[in-house]
Amino acid sequence: AVITGAASGIGLAVAEKLAGIGMKVCLSDINEAALEKAAATVRKSASAAGDVIHVPADVGKAEDAARLKDCAYAAFGEVAFLMNNAGIGGSGGTMFGDPDRWRRILDVNLWGVINGVLAFAPAMLAQGTACAIANTGSKQGITCPPGETAYNVSKAGVKVVTEALSHEL
Numbered sequence: 001a002v003i004t005g006a007a008s009g010i011g012l013a014v015a016e017k018l019a020g021i022g023m024k025v026c027l028s029d030i031n032e033a034a035l036e037k038a039a040a041t042v043r044k045s046a047s048a049a050g051d052v053i054h055v056p057a058d059v060g061k062a063e064d065a066a067r068l069k070d071c072a073y074a075a076f077g078e079v080a081f082l083m084n085n086a087g088i089g090g091s092g093g094t095m096f097g098d099p100d101r102w103r104r105i106l107d108v109n110l111w112g113v114i115n116g117v118l119a120f121a122p123a124m125l126a127q128g129t130a131c132a133i134a135n136t137g138s139k140q141g142i143t144c145p146p147g148e149t150a151y152n153v154s155k156a157g158v159k160v161v162t163e164a165l166s167h168e169l
Helices: 009-020 032-043 062-076 099-127 149-168
Strands: 002-004 025-029 052-056 081-084 132-135
Touching: 002 009, 002 062, 002 099, 009 025, 009 032, 009 081, 025 032, 025 062, 032 052, 052 062, 062 099, 081 099, 099 132, 099 149, 132 149
Parallel strands: 002 025, 002 081, 025 052, 081 132
Antiparallel strands: none
16 A cells, blocks of 8 residues: 555554555655654554555655655555545635645645556556555535635545546546
């Protein structure tokens, strides 16, 4: 399993659960210190210490997503489960908010998913084994409440990308 945004929250919880049921897990996050701590925590649930690796990456960058894929395949030989979970929110993403904040939110939340799918899906399909991709969305991508427009746009995009992936596969 490969999980982005794995240093905390849902990503870390899923990593612990999957390691606990015997899966080999590759954790990824942009925060290297938190990622190292999370990997140590997940190793406690794993069958063997070597069943857990961690790869720092900024999934908003296609080259980092490709490097993450290369590291996971080098360590484990295949990927049965990809969870594109990395995400950010926070202030500054209103319609008239900071354009740089908009770009960062879209880079991580939307392009992180797109980059993950583009990096991993062809190799996962080539394996010829059962595998799955989960993209973490948010109700805000559906309900689009006022306030954090950039976040809403990013998560609405994740919904569309995920539906397109489902149709194309």
